[in-house]
Each structure stands twice: as structure tokens, then as C-alpha cells.
Amino acid sequence: MSNNYFNTLPLREQLEQLAKCRFMSMDEFSEGVEALKGKKMVVIGCGAQGLNQGLNLRDSGLDVSYALREAAIAEKRQSWKNATENGFVVGTYEELIPTADVVLNLTPDKQHTSVVNAVMPLMKEGSCLSYSHGFNIVEEGMQIRDDITVIMVAPKCPGSEVRAEYVRGFGVPTLIAVHEDNDPKGEGLALAKAYAVGTGGHKAGVLMSSFIAEVKSDLMGEQTILCGMLQTGSILCFDKMVEKGIDAGYASKLIQYGWETITEALKYGGVTNMLDRLSNPAKIKAFDLSEELKVIMRPLYNKHQDDIINGTFSRVMMEDWANDDKNLLGWRAETAETNFEKTPAGDVEISEQEFFDNGILMVAMVKAGVELAFETMTAAGIIAESAYYESLHETPLIANTIARKKLYEMNATISDTAEYGCYLYNHACLPLLGDFMKNIDTDVIGKGLDLADNGVDNARLIEVNAALRAHPVEAVGAELRAHMADMKKIV
Amino acid sequence: MNNIVIENYTAEFGESFTLRDINWIIEPNQHWVITGTNGSGKSALSAILAGAGEKLSGSISGLPERVELVSFEAQAELIDRELKKDDTDIMDVISEGTPVREILEEGKADNPDFDADLLEELIKKFKLESMLERSFRKLSTGETRKIMLIRALVNKPGLVILDEPFDGLDVDSMTMLNELLQSQIDTVPMVLVLNRFDEMPDFITHVAYTDKGQLHHTVDIKDEQAYNDLYQLLHLKTTNLEVPETDDSDRPPALNPEDPLVKLTDIKVAYGDSKVLDGESWVIEPRQHWQLSGPNGSGKTCLLNLITGDHPQCYTNDIFVFGMQRGNGETIWQIKQYIGYVSTALQWEYRVSISVRNVIISGFHDSIGMYTKSSDRQKKVADQWLKLLGMEDRADQPYNQLSFGDQRLLLIARAMVKHPTLLILDEPCLGLDDINRQLVLALIEKICNSSDTTVIYVNHHAEDQISGIKQFKQLEKLA
The missing domain is CATH 3.40.50.720 (NAD(P)-binding Rossmann-like Domain)
Structure with missing residues (x-):
């Protein structure tokens, strides 16, 4: 059996390598x-x-x-x-x-x-x-x-x-x-x-x-926010919409292309810009939902990071390798059987803004997942730049893959390691969000808020805006995006 | 009132001009502008409504009994007549010529529908009282035009045709004339012939576009897209097109003028067992424009992609491009710097969030999207192109919100912006409607004739010939 290199290093060396x-x-x-x-x-x-x-x-x-x-x-x-x-x-x-x-x-x-x-x-x-x-x-x-x-x-x-x-x-x-x-x-x-x-x-x-920082952050990002959160979110949001009587074709399209559209806003201007695309009442709603999600999901993110750092994740996955990928292949087959996967996107027009307006919960899930992954990674000694790339930065890329290929093909496209972690996350996260989803209705997924006017409380809006902008992923993100010449020029 | 229906109408105007295969319906309450380039047949088209031209075939039905044609020619005739009446020299008395009122009331005698009340109303409305007793031929051009028009209107025609009514008028006269027309729109359908699109009055409901003696398009003004396309086409056709200068600061290394631009020798491309090209050779000398044709699947795009470096099998074939034998450590960017390229595939691939202006500037960098800072000079050149395309007001709009045709035009400008050594146009008109097709062809023709660029033009359609192209290469589909 293999010998985990990271675990052979002294703590001082581990921390130094993680922070590179x-x-x-x-x-x-x-x-x-x-x-x-x-x-x-x-x-x-x-x-x-x-x-x-x-x-x-x-x-x-x-x-x-x-x-x-x-x-x-x-x-x-x-x-x-x-x-x-x-x-x-x-x-x-x-x-x-x-x-x-x-x-x-x-x-x-x-x-x-x-x-x-x-x-x-x-x-x-x-x-x-x-x-x-x-x-x-x-x-x-x-x-x-x-x-x-x-x-x-x-x-x-x-x-x-x-x-x-x-x-x-x-x-x-x-x-x-x-x-x-x-x-x-x-x-x-x-x-x-x-x-x-x-x-x-x-x-x-x-x-x-460093090799170490790359492995420990890459594994964390791909199995939580990037693939895991989008997979779990797709399944939950689709089933909820269908349960509430929304046309399945519409629901399928809203999700398949919705992740891509909302994370495009994320790519350009971070979590702040993604939420700024919503009306004020919808923004506050998305913020509240994401706060709730973060509390529920934080232990799961911690567990993933801990298992990655101490080598449990790779050990368990390699056992499955040795077992002819029994788990991986079984879980892959299950993905093909989800209702979302089996329902083709309907032939309906959804405008760019409508993806935001009718996908408030999806926005909340992306925000919660990005922030949690970032917070968990930095808490484990991975520095902010790495954590940014492995969370917020890559989310639109996976979203783009889902837009083109939905979940099954997305999973087949990413590495087996990412895929294995994605399923682990999904299996833990689905039941974790069970109670949360019971209270969800079409106002936050499928139809959008049905309000007579867009009025909000000033103090609350200021509070939400400040909180969005103050998150550490936003500061490092603004700096790194500024380095990327394309963002500067084409916006 | 009925529809005026023109069906498959062909008519000769003297020996030099024929109007062909006209199909056109004018409904009551419509007001048309006929437009097109000089010599395209707009006046002739309007004139057949007034019975002009020698009919060869087809039919016109529903024409009203009285059609009034006000044209430069009609005005000239009237003035000519007045001049002939002037027998000052013979009689040795000063002749004042026919007074305006007499001219205005000429129809009274033999037209039972003559509307004397309307005449008085219009005289009052347009403050002509002081003019009535003056000699018609002493009026200014604008005043004459106005009188001609009132004279036509009081005859109560079922259709008024105005051929270039605004030609030679100053701004005030134009405004006045416009008001006059505006005041009558509910009483009579009008057909205006206009050279300049920006002179079009607000009440116009439809536009007819003529080209080479045919009625090419009819556009409902309410169809904003079609209208904008037509506007652009006319802009391009009627402007003296000059291909904008380029940014010389970043030219690729000069090529040996003795070398061909491209030399493909015994090209073989296959996917698995299916051969796409088998033994094809092609030499392209500088300033030799080529047209490349062949059925679908005959390998046209494949051949071009070998030149541009976009086909991976360019590394396994004998390919010499721009002084480089492929596969010797050159980069594709060294090749692409000499090439401008447009194809439908490029348009599909050009899916980035970018402004209209930056699409053109991206041509300097051979990139899809913009990833480096653009210079002021590049922006200036891009703006000249936008002006040429009639899109200067849309420079900062998102590219992906443009129509398919406008996107294609921009990509053609993008391909040309650096004045590439080789411009490859792979079915540039594919998927374009007729108007945009005309527009694109006009642009390419200009490019072929006015720059140092060598053009390879791929197309299926015989009617989309480019006059500057003398070399033809035909590919056949391999069995």
C-alpha cells in the first residue's frame, strides 16, 4: 500500500507547503x-x-x-x-x-x-x-x-x-x-x-x-462547491420545481443553463456581483437562504477538508480503485437515473435575467458553497489565492460543462478523483438539506418572488450589501481578477 | 380603394434600361419609399405606376384613374414650357409668364374632381397668397416644387408619385414640403423615390429597394431589423467606400515578394479510412484572388484550415505558408498574423462577452475576444470600420445582442482590420438574408479592388460572384 507523502512531513513543513x-x-x-x-x-x-x-x-x-x-x-x-x-x-x-x-x-x-x-x-x-x-x-x-x-x-x-x-x-x-x-x-x-x-x-x-497545496486545495474545491454543490443543487432544485407543478422542461432548462448564467456573473464580479443581479428583495432572500445553508452545510465542508488533509479521502478512494471502481461506477449509474438527468431541457425561451430572478435558491447555493469552501480551505492553512482559484474561480467552468452536458457527462468529463468526491458530497448533502428543502417554494426556485413592489428596509439592505462585500473571498477575488487581462478589457 | 397589384411585370425604358419581373402590392393607406443606388431602377419603378415604359410582359391591376407624378423631369418640362411661352425677344415686350394661380388651376377645366376648396385651404396653410400672382418661372426651386405638388394634390389623384421631391431643397423648404405631404397622408397614398434614406418622412410605412432593374426587397418600416439592415446596405452602397487604414505599428515581418504566399503540395488528409483530400496541390501567388468551390464534403474548409494552421494534419503535410515550411518550430500565431479569416464556424466559435468595437480590434490580435490592451490607434481604426458599416452608434453594445447578419459584417471587418496579407472568406454569405448578402458582397468587392490583400473566396452560389476574382479552384468529393 502507498505511503502518504504529506503525512511523512513534520507539521512545520506541512504548513509551509500548504501556504505556498x-x-x-x-x-x-x-x-x-x-x-x-x-x-x-x-x-x-x-x-x-x-x-x-x-x-x-x-x-x-x-x-x-x-x-x-x-x-x-x-x-x-x-x-x-x-x-x-x-x-x-x-x-x-x-x-x-x-x-x-x-x-x-x-x-x-x-x-x-x-x-x-x-x-x-x-x-x-x-x-x-x-x-x-x-x-x-x-x-x-x-x-x-x-x-x-x-x-x-x-x-x-x-x-x-x-x-x-x-x-x-x-x-x-x-x-x-x-x-x-x-x-x-x-x-x-x-x-x-x-x-x-x-x-x-x-x-x-x-x-x-507546491505539490501539496495543489492537491489539498484541488481535492477540496472539486468535491464540494464545484461538482458536489452543483450536483446536489441540480437534483434538489429540479425535484422541488416538479413537485410544485412547474413544467419539467422549463425546470430542466432553468437548471441546466442557470448555473452557467449565474456563475458568469460570479466570474466577472464575484459573489457580490452575482447577488447584485437580483432585485433588492430577491437579494435579501438569497442572502438569508445562503446564511441558513452555510450553517447547515459547514460541518460537511469541514469533514471533507479534514478527510483530505489527513489522507482519509484518498485512502478510501484508492480502496475503491482496488475494488474495480465498484462504488464509482455504481454512483455514476445512479446519476444517469436522476429525474433532472432524464428530463431534456424544454423548448422555452429563458432570458438571461430570468435565470437570476427565478433561480434565487441556485444563487444562494452557489454563494454558500463558494464561501464555505473558501473559508474551510483558508482555515486549513491554504492561502487565499489558492482557495479562490479552487472555489470561486472554477465554479463557472463546471457550470459551463453542465450547460453543455448535464450531470452525467459532467461527471464523466471531470477526473475520477473529482467524480468520486462529488458523489461523496452529494450523498451526504442530499439528506442534510432535507428539512431545509421542505420549506422551499417556487418563489425562490422556478417562478421568482411575487411582490407588489420591490420595497426593502434600508437598514437591512445596507447590512446585506456590506456583508457580501466584506467576505474575504471578495477581496482576493477582486485582486486576482484584475490580474486577468481579459476581465479588464472585455467588461 | 383597391390594392395596386403588379405581377411579373417587365418593361423597357428606351433601349438601355429594362425593369424585370416586378411583383409588388401597394395597399390603400400605405406610403412607400422606393430606394436603391443610382441606375437601379427606382424612378422607372415609380414611373410604371404612371404608365411609363413599354410593357413586355406581366400585368398591373387596381391602378387608380388619376395618378399624379411629380418629378424633376416633370418640373423641368413645365419650366421649359414656360420658357417657350416667353416671347420677349420676338415681341419686344416684357412677358411675365404664367402666374402661379393659373398653373395651380390648370386641371380645373377638364378634371371634374378638381378640388377648389382644397386649393384655397392649401394656399392659406402654406401662405402662398402673396405668391399667386407672381410668374411661375421666377419662383425658386423649393417654391416651384411646392406648387407642383399642390397642383398634383388638388387634382385629387388616387396615387401621388414624388420622384426625389427633396432634391436641391434647403432645410426650410424641405421642412415646409414635408409638412405639406404630412397634411395629405390620409387622403392619398404616396410613393416617394428617394436617393437618401435620411430624407425619409415619418409617415412612410414601407420601403422598396431596387437593384439592377429588379425590385429586390420590400420592407415594412415596423420590422425594425429588416429596416436597419436595409439602411446599412444603402449606406454601404451609396457611400464612397474606402477601406480604413490600419495600425502599422505591429506589422508582421515582410515576406519575400518572389515567394508564393501559400504552396500546398500533394496534400493528403484522411480520418480513419475516409479520405477528404488526396493529392491536392495549390499555389497562391501574392495579389492573385481565388475563388474556391466544390460540393459539401469536398474538403474546402479542410484545405483552408491547413493554410491557417487550424487543421492538426497541417503538421503531416507539405505546406509552405508565408515563408515558413510547416513543422519546423513555428507557432500558429506566426502564421495567423498574416491571415484574416471569416467563416460560419468562426461565428459559432465567437461566443465571448465583448463589445462591438472590441470584436473589430480583436482582429489585430488574431484572437476571439480581447485579452490585451488595445491602443488608441486601434480604437480609431475600429471606429472607422464601424462608420463604414453604419454601426458607429453601436460601438459599445454587446456583440452577442446583434443580429446574425450584423455579427457577420463585424467579423468581416475584424478579418480586414489589419490589412492581412491573405484574407480567407469561407462562404461569408452563408445564412445571410438577401440584404445582408448584398452588403457583404459590396464590401468584399471593395476589398478586392482597393487593397494589397489577396483574397480566397469560397462559395456555392453562382450569383455571388466577385468581379475582382480571376482564379478558380474546384474541389470534387472523393469517392
Whole structure:
């Protein structure tokens, strides 16, 4: 069984690693892709991340090829098709890994141990091994040969977005890290920066972090607010609307596209702006609901964070890996059977504003989830910038995936690790919100407030506005969004 | 009153002009403007209502018995007649010519419907009393026009046609004439021929647009979208189009003028077992405009994407673009800096929250959306483009709230804004209505003729030919 690397460190070191996170300035990337120019980059794994990162790197002038298992090549599996139809050189591990200056491990988390064990003996002396997620190093305690440089370049988006944003001329926010135990030549940072430029990430902002901070915050964000809260919220809101007689097609559409629309406001102006899109009475209502939700859900967020920090989560999940993903696959099948999933979006027009007006509860859920995830992460020693990216920042990306693919496909798109955590959250959160949902009616989900006028009490409104703006996620968010050039220009 | 119904009407006007296949219905209580470019047939169209032109085929029914046509030509004729009456030189007495009142009452003798009361009313209303005894031919252009119009109205016609009634009038005269027309809108349907759209009186209910001797569109003013499109089209057609200057501060490296822009050799593209392109070659020299055609699935877009670097198999083919042999460490941005590109796919992909102005500026950066700061110069150039498109008042509006056609126009401007070395227009008119199609073609034609850009134009439709294109490439669908 694996040895949790984080748990082997002294507390002082744990805290120091968790708190590593620095927003890098654009001029730190003035060297462009130079550090990788002419080097041979070999990608392992040709799924969404592997293929799309490879496409970006090649379009940035870098030499990219794909190493696949012999069987994948012989049987012309999907990964082989992906790579060859896109005009890449494809070879076996034995053919390509010994020639590689940089090996990009872009396989799913659960394959890391076997993949790394297979490629490490083949790797050139003094070459570099790159990860997109630190799970294998941090949670499984994988030991890498001393002469090999180990870095992480983690685009904070699904692979398809990584490509789409690059093609638009932009990129996705990216986290980079160097595994300090494996930086023999001191070139880890230069390689990671060049890699981030090659995928376009530098244009959208790069965070210099640590393997540990990345893993512990990423796991927390993805299983709570990002995937878990939206999954639970979708199921509860849909069932409530149908129960109250709202047309199922309308309800399905309001949810499928509603998350995307309301979190678009979140992306531009944080929680404050998302609630500012509501009328004053609706804003106060959403605020009150979210306060109530935060009290109910806080123990759940704490539990998720605790299980992640002390390694319980990864241990339990790896047991399921060892058990042929019995739980994961079962839960995935259940998602396909939810009423929301089975009801196609109706052919009705819903205006942008209507998603807010008729989705007050959804707004409240997003606010509660973002703030709770942020508060829980920072309380665990993860610094605000990391916590912001892993909570508020990524929520619109998952919402966007739900808009395109609903829940089942959203879960299939995200990593198995995120998916596993999402189901854990969902199973705990559904019953937790049972009593809360009993008091919910169509005024906050489905129809909007039915008021004669929009009058509110001045003092109450001032109080709510002040509370929204004073939350720490808003301060760090305003600063980080200002760094993202696109936000500045297009708003 | 009946509808005036014109069906499949074709008529000749002398040897030089034919009005073709006119289908048009004018209902009572409608007031029309006919517009179009010079020589497009607007006057001819109005004149067939007054019986002009030699009918070749078709029919007109429901025409009222009396149709009054007030035109520049009619006015000239009347003045000419007056001048001929002036026999001053022969008689050696000063002739004053026909007084205004006489001109106004000319219809009285043989028109039983002549409305003397209306005449007095209009004289009073427009304060013509002092003018009545003066010589008609000594009146100013504006006054003459007004008299002509009153003269037409008091004859109680079932239809009044006014060909360029505002031409040559100062602002005051225009206002006065407008009031006169306005006062009669409930009594008679009017058809105005106008060159300039901004002269259109408020009471107009419908617009007819003529082009090349055909009635191209009829637009109900209440249909705001169609009306705006027509407005823009006319703006583009009647303005002397000048492609705006570009921002020279960030030009890509100059190319060797001896090299072709693009050289594709023995191109092979396949997905699994299905071949899309098999052995295709293509050399594009600078300033050689091309039209690329072929049925759906013949690989047109694929071929273009190999040039732009958007097709991943560009790395496995022999492709030379803008001085670079593909697959030697160049980036796609080095290639895209030479290219402007428009396609329906681009429009689908252009789904970002962005202002109208910034869509155009994004062309400087080859980006979908704006991710870097724009310079003042770039903003200025973008504003010139917006003016050209007649969209300057919408610069700060969200792009995604525009109509499909307006979005397409903006994307064409975006593609042109940096004066790209190569402009690729992949079915630019696809999905556009007729008006917008005309607009886009006008713009492309201008671009082909007036800049250093080489154009590749892809289309299906024979009628959407661009006059500056002399090279044709045809792709066939592979079996």
C-alpha cells in the first residue's frame, strides 16, 4: 500500500507547503517557450488533457509526440486514434521514452503509479517528469529517481477548455509547482514556466504553488462547491420545481443553463456581483437562504477538508480503485437515473435575467458553497489565492460543462478523483438539506418572488450589501481578477 | 380603394434600361419609399405606376384613374414650357409668364374632381397668397416644387408619385414640403423615390429597394431589423467606400515578394479510412484572388484550415505558408498574423462577452475576444470600420445582442482590420438574408479592388460572384 507523502512531513513543513502560492507577473514569462525549444516532449496519455495540451504545445512550436502502450497501438484504441488523426508521432514507451527530454504524464490519477513505474526505468538521465496533478506524489508517496526533475503544470480547466481558450488566443489559469525533493539541476521552474507558456496559460495567470497545496486545495474545491454543490443543487432544485407543478422542461432548462448564467456573473464580479443581479428583495432572500445553508452545510465542508488533509479521502478512494471502481461506477449509474438527468431541457425561451430572478435558491447555493469552501480551505492553512482559484474561480467552468452536458457527462468529463468526491458530497448533502428543502417554494426556485413592489428596509439592505462585500473571498477575488487581462478589457 | 397589384411585370425604358419581373402590392393607406443606388431602377419603378415604359410582359391591376407624378423631369418640362411661352425677344415686350394661380388651376377645366376648396385651404396653410400672382418661372426651386405638388394634390389623384421631391431643397423648404405631404397622408397614398434614406418622412410605412432593374426587397418600416439592415446596405452602397487604414505599428515581418504566399503540395488528409483530400496541390501567388468551390464534403474548409494552421494534419503535410515550411518550430500565431479569416464556424466559435468595437480590434490580435490592451490607434481604426458599416452608434453594445447578419459584417471587418496579407472568406454569405448578402458582397468587392490583400473566396452560389476574382479552384468529393 502507498505511503502518504504529506503525512511523512513534520507539521512545520506541512504548513509551509500548504501556504505556498504566489500569483506570478507576466514579465516572469518573457523567455516564452525557450527552455523547451528543441527538446523532445513525450506525452503519456491521450485523453482530453493529454491531447489538448499536446495540440497547444505543438502549435506553440514545440516538439510533441505520444507514447502509448503497445496494446493501445496494436488495437488502435481511442487514444491511438486521437493522436494519429491529429498528425502526431506515436510510439511505444520503449520507442519514445528513452528519447524524451520531458515526459508529460497526463494519464488519469489512478493510473499514475503503474505508468510512472513503467516509464521511470526508461527515462533518460537528467530528464524531466511532469504531472498535471500532484496526487501521485502527495497522496501515494511515489518516489522519483534522484536525477529526474519533477514539475507540475496544472491548467485549472477541463482539457477541452484548455484547447478552446488557446485557439481563441488566450489560455486558462494554470498552477505550476516544482517538487523540491526532485530538482537536481535547479531547472524545474524554468521548464514549468515554458510549459505554461506553451499551453497559453501565462496569458490567463499563473500561480506558483507546491505539490501539496495543489492537491489539498484541488481535492477540496472539486468535491464540494464545484461538482458536489452543483450536483446536489441540480437534483434538489429540479425535484422541488416538479413537485410544485412547474413544467419539467422549463425546470430542466432553468437548471441546466442557470448555473452557467449565474456563475458568469460570479466570474466577472464575484459573489457580490452575482447577488447584485437580483432585485433588492430577491437579494435579501438569497442572502438569508445562503446564511441558513452555510450553517447547515459547514460541518460537511469541514469533514471533507479534514478527510483530505489527513489522507482519509484518498485512502478510501484508492480502496475503491482496488475494488474495480465498484462504488464509482455504481454512483455514476445512479446519476444517469436522476429525474433532472432524464428530463431534456424544454423548448422555452429563458432570458438571461430570468435565470437570476427565478433561480434565487441556485444563487444562494452557489454563494454558500463558494464561501464555505473558501473559508474551510483558508482555515486549513491554504492561502487565499489558492482557495479562490479552487472555489470561486472554477465554479463557472463546471457550470459551463453542465450547460453543455448535464450531470452525467459532467461527471464523466471531470477526473475520477473529482467524480468520486462529488458523489461523496452529494450523498451526504442530499439528506442534510432535507428539512431545509421542505420549506422551499417556487418563489425562490422556478417562478421568482411575487411582490407588489420591490420595497426593502434600508437598514437591512445596507447590512446585506456590506456583508457580501466584506467576505474575504471578495477581496482576493477582486485582486486576482484584475490580474486577468481579459476581465479588464472585455467588461 | 383597391390594392395596386403588379405581377411579373417587365418593361423597357428606351433601349438601355429594362425593369424585370416586378411583383409588388401597394395597399390603400400605405406610403412607400422606393430606394436603391443610382441606375437601379427606382424612378422607372415609380414611373410604371404612371404608365411609363413599354410593357413586355406581366400585368398591373387596381391602378387608380388619376395618378399624379411629380418629378424633376416633370418640373423641368413645365419650366421649359414656360420658357417657350416667353416671347420677349420676338415681341419686344416684357412677358411675365404664367402666374402661379393659373398653373395651380390648370386641371380645373377638364378634371371634374378638381378640388377648389382644397386649393384655397392649401394656399392659406402654406401662405402662398402673396405668391399667386407672381410668374411661375421666377419662383425658386423649393417654391416651384411646392406648387407642383399642390397642383398634383388638388387634382385629387388616387396615387401621388414624388420622384426625389427633396432634391436641391434647403432645410426650410424641405421642412415646409414635408409638412405639406404630412397634411395629405390620409387622403392619398404616396410613393416617394428617394436617393437618401435620411430624407425619409415619418409617415412612410414601407420601403422598396431596387437593384439592377429588379425590385429586390420590400420592407415594412415596423420590422425594425429588416429596416436597419436595409439602411446599412444603402449606406454601404451609396457611400464612397474606402477601406480604413490600419495600425502599422505591429506589422508582421515582410515576406519575400518572389515567394508564393501559400504552396500546398500533394496534400493528403484522411480520418480513419475516409479520405477528404488526396493529392491536392495549390499555389497562391501574392495579389492573385481565388475563388474556391466544390460540393459539401469536398474538403474546402479542410484545405483552408491547413493554410491557417487550424487543421492538426497541417503538421503531416507539405505546406509552405508565408515563408515558413510547416513543422519546423513555428507557432500558429506566426502564421495567423498574416491571415484574416471569416467563416460560419468562426461565428459559432465567437461566443465571448465583448463589445462591438472590441470584436473589430480583436482582429489585430488574431484572437476571439480581447485579452490585451488595445491602443488608441486601434480604437480609431475600429471606429472607422464601424462608420463604414453604419454601426458607429453601436460601438459599445454587446456583440452577442446583434443580429446574425450584423455579427457577420463585424467579423468581416475584424478579418480586414489589419490589412492581412491573405484574407480567407469561407462562404461569408452563408445564412445571410438577401440584404445582408448584398452588403457583404459590396464590401468584399471593395476589398478586392482597393487593397494589397489577396483574397480566397469560397462559395456555392453562382450569383455571388466577385468581379475582382480571376482564379478558380474546384474541389470534387472523393469517392
